[in-house]
Amino acid sequence: MSATRCEPAAELGIFSDLITRPASVTTEELLELVASLNTRYEIDGILVQLPLPAHVDTKAVLDAVSPAKDVDGLHPMNAALLLAGRPALIPCTPREFLKS
Secondary structure, eight states: OOGGGGHHHHHTTOOOOOOOOOTTOOHHHHHHHHHHHHHOTTOOOBOOOSSOOTTSOHHHHHHHSOGGGBTTOOSHHHHHHHHTTOSOOOOHHHHHHHHO
């Protein structure tokens, strides 16, 4: 993912921060990063770019994202709300399918 992905947000006056880690990143390092992002006031949403390296516990990383900041709807709580038809953030990809 390139820095140009942040440009549309900047043009709209929205803060966007692209954080990349090397392929050698560990699950523990990503969990620490997610925990840090969860506590940052200026961060409203977290998107984990998948797939993660094979040695990383993807489920643990996705589960660590605060449900309130989970823009993909992959946290178990958000996925359950969406499946149950309860009020929740609808991730952009499923939302487009629902519009069709």
